Amino acid sequence: MAFTNKAGHTQTALAEINITPLVDVVLVLLVIFMLTAPVLQSGIEVAVPKTKTVKEITEQRMVVTINRDSEVFLQDKPINLNDLTSQLASSGKDPAHQTIYVEADEKVPFGAFASVMDAVKQAGITNISIVTQPIQKGRAASR
Structure with a gap:
């Protein structure tokens, strides 16, 4: 111009x-x-137990979290334990082919953990993976 x-x-x-x-x-x-x-991406703060065998998580799945105070979360959202079964069943996926990750703080009482596992199984999901961390090499177990 x-x-x-x-x-x-x-x-x-x-x-x-x-x-x-x-x-x-x-x-x-x-x-x-x-x-x-x-x-x-941080999600809920949970100190998961440490084990010798740990499989790397490679894909996104449904995650149920139990924090130190035995509060239950589904995908980082708080949920009542009584509503967990219906929420998992209404996810739209076939429960027989659905995998779910359960991560619980190592201080959670076994009863709370068992209640969550029961709610997941009542939803028809049988493929359940428990989230753990690997034991760091060179450190002795403190138990």
């Missing part, structure tokens, strides 16, 4: 896009997402 000024000289408009502010904004957003992503 060209135009002529009062002196009769023809000038062209500078039509370049300055991408420096765009790069600045994108880098700030990248840093923000890098800092907030681990926080969003």
